[in-house]
Amino acid sequence: MSDREKAQELIYDAFELEGPKRYKLAREALKLNPAHPDGYNILAEEAGSLVEAIALYKQGMELGQQELGEAFFKENKGHFWGLLETRPFMRAKLNYAQANYDLGQLQEAIRHFEELLELNPNDNQGARYSLFIAYLDNNEFVKAKELLDHYDDGTVQTIYNRVLLELLENEFTPLAGKLLKEAQKSNVIDYITGKKKLPAFTPYFYSLGSEEEAINYVQDHLHIWRKIPGISEWLTQSRKKVKS
Template sequence: MPFNSLQGPMPTEQAMQEVLAEIQGGNFETIDEINDFLNKKLLNPTPKKAPSSNKDRAQQMIYEAMEVQGAKRYKLAEEALNLDPNCIDAYVILAENASTPEEAMVLSKKGMEIGKKELGKDFFKENKGHFWMILETRPYMRAKANYAETLYELELGIVAIKEYEELLELNPNDNQGIRYKLFPVYLETGNLLEAEKLLRQYEEKTAHGLYNKLLLELCKNGFSANAAKLLKEAKKANPHVIPFLTDKNSIPMFLPKGYRLGDESEAIIYADEHFQFWEKIEGLQKWLKKQ
């Protein structure tokens, strides 16, 4: 699994965008005709058509930028913005390279507001609940997620919660992994009830799901019998987490780009995101040694 889930699988999205453009530009009258077209395309792929507008050319540059790192990434984003001043994803990428969290917040917010205006109020009402499945919403969703993240970095947790919750309302399937970002903000702001609701909504037998369930129990009820039970379940799902939470293993400076469930890579990413909450629990290491 990719570590940064906010952006999504860009190559897949790019391919979907290209096929959608061909379908929209074709003279198809029935679903059967579209299916025939797709089947023929799978059997006999045709060369990619050059983008026909500045908006399309800008988005093509963004897809290229998402596949590279460093100066080239940000140069492509700037070029995309020159072609299309309303290129939302360009603002998302440039926010990564911002010199301050405040600047990142401004850039992300600008992209988000452009997306909101382009989609329109009626679109939000009609498509709420399955937003991510509509390709044209994704730049807006990425910008909004980045905006929420910068708010949290600026210690504006209450405002960040609102943005994250709105993202989950628009897309309860949570393809972006917003729930993993929202849970720590709930803890940081003392919203334990909302944190509990979130874990129930997204019941997961993974390190994030099970260790967060344990973490919440420890915050609410201390070293209870239920906490001991939850610890066993969590260790069964990924035994590598505890050594990182107790400083037996150090969290590496460079995090994995992806992770496998039950693997040490998953443990590193979980510990990096949640260590600050675990270290606040007095007597944790002593309790863990007894279990």
């Protein structure tokens, strides 16, 4: 095998491991192919700070972009995820965008989330969910609504985000109540109001309509819901009206 092929095999092996062995294989892979984005993605996991991690994500993203080349981007924009060779770069770019968001660098995060959707409109990575949150944090409500309308997938994320957006823009309107009535098919409200306590850790996997999906949603969006004065009381009263 070529060095690039050997590096890829080491990365595949690293994906199956945890701890020091995982990082050792990533380093060995980068010796064989210094431009492999997944090597940097893995090493960022053991970084001592988010600032160190973001530097590794950026390095992997930029090297991956150079490796693919400008012509490749022009030719394949719109269906990137369907091409296996793009995925390490796409993972690094998503990690970089999310790390920027976590550091409060909203404009940079939004730019990269948007670029991910341009490269892969099918959004196999779920970048739209993080982008929606970033839009709200940045008070870009028009863009947030356009994003919801474009990806109207009927998930808990979309259903409750329609309620959230209406509340942020227009407060406790009849439309907000109507949207909430349509949304009350999960335990999201119990977690927002504090009736149920959120677990310390985010569930890694979840199925549609599951308790884990509700937990994931609230953990990501709770800080925005809490910006609305009187939200817990309104949610509680609205739920009582539905049950009565």
